[in-house]
Every structure is written in C-alpha cells, then in structure tokens.
Amino acid sequence: MHSNYLVQDIFIYPIKSLGGVRVTEAWVEDKGFQHDRRWMLVKQDGAFLSQRECPKMAQLQVLLAQDSLLVFEKKDRNNQIRIPFDKTTGKEIEVQVWDDSVIAVSVDEEFDRWFSGKLGMDVSLVKMPLSSERRVDPKYAKNGEVVSFADGMPYLIIGQSSLNDLNSKLEVSVPMDRFRPNIVFSGGKPFAEDKMNAVRIGDLEFSIIKPCARCVLTTIDQESAAKGKEPLKTLASYRTVGNKVLFGQNMVALSTGKIKVGDPVIEIS
Template identity: 50%
Template sequence: MNKLLLSEINIYPIKSLGGISLQSATLEESGLQYDRRWMLIDEEGIFITQRKHFELALLQVSIANGKLSISHKKLPEQNISFSLDEDTGEQISVVIWSDTATALEVNKTVSHWFSNFLKFKVRLVKMPMAEKRMVDPRYASNNEVVSFADGYPCLIIGQSSLDGLNEKLDEPILMNRFRPNFVFTGGKPHIEDSFKDFQIGQVLFSAVKPCARCVLITIDQQTGEKGQEPLRTLAGYRTVGKKIIFGQNLLHKKAGLINVGDELKVITWKA
C-alpha cells in the first residue's frame, strides 16, 4: 500500500463558521488549538449551527496578532474582530446536543454584530480553559474531553473517499462540506473506516466512531445555499443502520505538534 500522508489540517474556531487551513497545528487536550472554542447560542443558551442557519457558511474566520476576526465572504466590509483572550467574565450555561457546559460571553458588541447578521438575538461565547466537557462515556477510554465540537476532539477523512464520491456526483464538491480536522492522501476510498489505532507525527490516535452525516453537508460553503447533494448520493452506498457515514471521529492519547506532510502510520486495524 502506498504511504498515507497528511494533506490538510483544518480548524473551525467558531462552531459552524468558515474554517482555517493550517500547515502546522498543536493538538491540545480537547482537540486542535482554537478549534471550536467559540460558539453562537440563542437566548435559551442552545447552540446555533448551519443545520438551520445556512447563512453562517458565509462568515469566514481568521486569527492573527492575538485577534480573531470574522468577515462576510461576499461583503467583506461586514467584519468584526476581538482579542482571543476577551470575555465578560459572566458564566453562562450552554447546551450542545445532550451536553451542558459553562461558557463566557465574548462581549456585547460582538454578540450584537452576530444578532444583526442572523436577524435574531444571539450571543458569541467561548469555552473557559478550566471547563471540562466530557466525551460520550460509551466511546471514551480515558475520560477524554472535547471543545464545542459535536462530540469528539478530531475528525479525519481520506482524500480518496471524497474523490470516490465526486466520481458519482454530477457536480463535484469540496472537502469543506464535511468539516474535517485532518485529510490524508493514499489508500482506497474509506480506508479510514478500517483504522483502529494510528500515529500522525508523534501523536497517537484511535478511531472510535464513524461520523454520521446530516443536512449540513448539503450546504455550499462558498454560497451558503442548500441543495440535495451529496446526502442523496451517499444514502445510496454509505448507509449503516439508517445513518449516512463519512469520516471517522478520533480520540488522541496526548498533546503534540502535527504538520502537513506527516506520515500516517496505522498501528492496528479494525477486524
């Protein structure tokens, strides 16, 4: 088998907004540094995503000089930024799926900017460093923790999995529909389904659960428009137990530095 090489590292600092592609990244306890450390919530404290609000795809995030900036992909004059360390200090109880966590509002001005964009009242919150949101105990092996990601610290997809899907589609799509943290080249389509334990750089990972897919992958990340693909095509060949599967959720053993170009070495394969 040809070598498996890491070809992309992506982080999504604000849950459900545009991602940032990196050449090198630090893996921390709850996932990649800055990945899903911020999130939008409604007045009840419930998380907000592209699943209902497709227009969030139009907001691009960047990090530079200690600041996080948000800009509209089509209207760049619509933008705002704030310090990575900024928060009001007020603790807020927030809900992500069936989890409850503690968060801090960034500031009222940023929340107002997002409220104007979405046309209803929201707040932008960050996860405090001391907060411990636990991974589902059915899949955790060592009391692992996670940021505001849906459930797991990291997600991996093989480039050949997307290439195989695009061969079946009338219009090819980009990998950003699936919002992976890691993309690798080499191997047959969906070889990641067979990973059990593997290493990237100096970091050990375990693939613990296939990633079930929803309506979010039908949203074009460049236009914010929703279609029927690729969910419809994937339903024809990637359905397992009534769920459409694409990519693998990961847990990791320790912190470390990961670089594009690192070899992915499989230690043990699933039976």
C-alpha cells in the same frame, strides 16, 4: 514503518459552524486542535446555533491572527471584527450542545450585536473557559477524554480518496469543506480510514473511535449558503449503516503536541 498516507490538509473551526481555517500546522490538545470550536454562537435560551437552522452562518469566515480571531463576510472582507483570544466579560452562561450542558463565558456585547445583525436573529458569542470539562460520551471515551463545542468528538479524519470516490458518483462534485474534517490525508484506497483503529501522525498517536454520521449540513454550499439534496442523497445510497450515513472517522488524541501538513499518517494496531 513505511506510510502510504500523508497529512494533506489541517482545518480548524474556531467558532462552531462558521467557515473553517486551513492551516499548515496545529497544536493537538485533548479537547481538539488549539482554538478549534472554543467559541460558539448561542440563542437566547443558551442552545447552540448551527448551519442546520441558520445556513447563512456558512458565509461568515474566520481567520486566525496572532492573538485574535478575525471574522468577516466571505463576500465583503472589509466589514470585519477582531475578537481577541483572551477577551471575555467573565460572565458565566450555561449553554447546550446537543444533550450536554456546558459552562461558557460571554465574550462581549459588541460581538453579540455584530453577529445578530449578520444572521438576522438574536445571538450571543460565548467562549469555552479552560475550566470547562465537557466529557466525550462515556460509550466512546478511551480515558475520560474531553471535547470542545464540537458535536461530539475532538477530531475528524477523512481520506481525500473517500471524497474522490463520492465525487465520481455525483453530477456536480463537492469540496471537502462540506464535511468539516480536521485532518485530510492523501494516498490509499477510498474509505481506508474505516479500517484504521489507531494512527500515528508525526510523533502523536490518535485512537479512531467511531464513524461520523452525516447530517443535512453537508448539503449546504459553503460559499452561497444554498441548500440542496447532494451529496447526502448519493452518500446515503452506498454509505448507510443502520439509519446513519457514514463518512469520515471520529478520533481522540492519545498524546499532545504539534502536527503539520506533510506528516506521515501511520496505522498502528
């Protein structure tokens, strides 16, 4: 079947709410891409921290090295830490992501101190162990899917045309990083993703579950951490349904394996 859509970008966000990584290929797992939002910063009460209350998080960039994460300030690459993928203290902590309680493990006090210093508040870095099963909201799950520390769904897909459409209405255009997608595809009309029920990307199938409701995080400049009113204000003027401003579609993976930039995105019914 011919596809007008191609995978343009793949993004992984290893530590929830910090800068994402653009990759050329990624392993699709049930919880989301391999390494995607498997780490998270939590406050002393175990509640997750995000840019909503700490915009400064935008200025911390994460890179994937062969066996570890590298984290540094976007404006000072020399001051960086290396977090081995398999590093944990083994100490279990109950953490909160919205309404979900999840068992996580602490990583290392050295990293807690580094992040606390950078963000000016007391935080701890935790990791999701393989044994943790955080369920996708049963209202939306297809087969009892699980999810990482992401807000609610393992995957988010957005068409580049949708962003182009939004930018045509803004005085100052915004980059795609405001919306934190996992997969961006090229081709087609704006908001083509809204009409998709299921897609095949490369050899793998995904089910499109529901539109993604957007929040103030989209108004934070990912380079400067400055907060404004756009693009949420303009988006709300033509993408509001009920009380929600919609942009992008949440998905679950129906199969696991690898996808890469350039793969066709084919609609399947």
